[in-house]
Amino acid sequence: MVQHDRIIGEFMELVQVDSETKHEEAIAEVLKKKFADLGLHVQEDDSKEKTGHGAGNLICTLPAKGKGVDAPKLLFTCHMDTVTPGKGIKPELGVDGYIRSDGTTILGSDDKAGLAVLLEGIRVLQEQGTEHPQLQFVITAGEESGLNGSRAMDPKWLDADFGYALDSSGEIGGIAVAAPSQQKIFITFYGKSAHAGVNPEDGVSAITVASRAVSKMTLGRIDKETTANIGSFSGGIVGATNIVCDKVMLEAEARSLDTEKLNKQVASMQKACEDAAAEMGATCEFRSHLLYPSFKFTDEAPVVQLAKRAITRVGLDPLTFHSGGGSDANVFNGHGVPTVNLAVGYEYIHTKKEQIKAEDIVKLATVFVALVEEVGKETR
Known part of the structure; x- marks a missing residue:
């Protein structure tokens, strides 16, 4: 007992x-x-x-x-x-x-x-x-x-x-x-630095590119089996508002009980990043790996x-x-x-x-x- x-x-x-x-x-x-x-x-x-x-x-x-x-x-x-x-x-x-x-x-x-x-x-x-x-x-x-x-x-x-x-x-x-299984995602956007006050038109803000990419994503509760989230967003130099930021890093995840749904969600997030980078003359690296299975x-x-x-x-x-x-x-x-x-x-x-x-x-x-x-x- x-x-x-x-x-x-x-x-x-x-x-x-x-x-x-x-x-x-x-x-x-x-x-x-x-x-x-x-x-x-x-x-x-x-x-x-x-x-x-x-x-x-x-x-x-x-x-x-x-x-x-x-x-x-x-x-x-x-x-x-x-x-x-x-x-x-x-x-x-x-x-x-x-x-x-x-x-x-x-x-x-x-x-x-x-x-x-x-x-x-x-x-x-x-x-x-x-x-x-x-x-x-x-x-x-x-x-x-x-x-x-x-x-x-x-x-x-x-x-x-x-x-x-x-x-x-x-x-x-x-x-x-x-x-659910979880896919861990790491995204890096590369823009072009320039002086924000003298010649901003010569720069490509990685912050703006990343923001546009995130705005294109469907996040949160996707359906009853699937979720996605951006966990962190970092870039630039604290206090350096006079520099067009040329690099931003995001950490994200996607989860689902269904493997096909998970793969579809990750693919859509990658497409949003690549499309935003192409539209604004930037580049991006999108890496993901399966953390654990469902x-x-x-x-x-x-x-x-x-x-x-x-x-x-x-x-x-x-x-x-x-x-x-x-x-x-x-x-x-x-x-x-x-x-x-x-x-x-x-x-x-x-x-x-x-x-x-x-x-x-x-x-x-x-x-x-x-x-x-x-x-x-x-x-x-």
């Missing part, structure tokens, strides 16, 4: 370990010891050499027990890093049952609530003597920096039939069965059905939904492990108002145990 005080105490402990993204070394050491003390085989991959982050990904394996050797292998994943400001977090449990920081930092329930759930869930399985399949826990670094850890991870590490990320917003019982499951998919049975079993209502953001689940689906993202219950993440109900952490741990027990009933 999940122990309320134990799991909440562990959550409080975890959020007080500084782990802002790119600085995961301290939390990685804490987690290595915790998983090893529970009897799991713990390894760290070499991804930090590629990402420059403070740690690699942790791959922690609990061998199958009893009849579980014949059941499908499960993957569970959370990330160890947080966004900023995440140093010196002081968690507080309010009389309303919510855990919050003192207001000077984030809380870090994204994703340390998930980590606390996994650790407590393993303890409960062991205390109950539950027969279970092989359980693989992949704890990633650099998720908050663009899924850097999982994207740099060699797929050879993965050994599972189904996967569950514990890293989605929403009420406990929610299952993100779809999430995934989409029906409610009848085995990975979804298993989660729904577990959620129902503990007295909660399963709810499937489509997410607008990416997670490590996208990457692991791309590597061939069917993975959905379970709601953790955190609220106002990435802000100093972040909060989570203590009871929701307990509820998710009961879902985890039920899920493992459910898959133990199956044979491959």
Whole structure:
């Protein structure tokens, strides 16, 4: 049985370990010891050499027990890093049952609530003597920096039939069965410098060209499956209003659940840039690459059905939904492990108002145990 005080105490402990993204070394050491003390085989991959982050990904394996050797292998994943400001977090449990920081930092329930759930869930399985399949826990670094850890991870590490990320917003019982792919876009416009007061007609303003290009783009919500956004616009020299700007750089993205729609959106953004540059006598460089793939499951998919049975079993209502953001689940689906993202219950993440109900952490741990027990009933 999940122990309320134990799991909440562990959550409080975890959020007080500084782990802002790119600085995961301290939390990685804490987690290595915790998983090893529970009897799991713990390894760290070499991804930090590629990402420059403070740690690699942790791959922690609990061998199958009893009849579980014949059941499908499960993957569970959370990330160890947080966004900023995440140093010196002081968690507080309010009389309303919510855990919050003192207001000077984030809380870090994204994703340390998930980590606390996994650790407590393993303890409960062991205390109950539950027969279970092989359980693989992949704890990633650099998720908050663009899924850097999982994207740099060699797929050879993965050994599972189904996967569950514990890293989605929403009420406990929610299952993100779809999430979009993201195309990262870098655009550079080259104009021609000139004196803005003496001979502006000899110049070509890259700022004007870029502005015209953006005005030609369809951005924001394209349709129910597709979005696009210009994230940054930079160029010129601060204070140098007397110079016609000759270089502007834009960073942008496009997302979609549908690959054809994504490609069409990116192509239209590129055409807008090339047309604007040609019209005004400038040039542009347009580079894009796929950051991570999309995934989409029906409610009848085995990975979804298993989660729904577990959620129902503990007295909660399963709810499937489509997410607008990416997670490590996208990457692991791309590597061939069917993975959905379970709601953790955190609220106002990435802000100093972040909060989570203590009871929701307990509820998710009961879902985890039920899920493992459910898959133990199956044979491959």
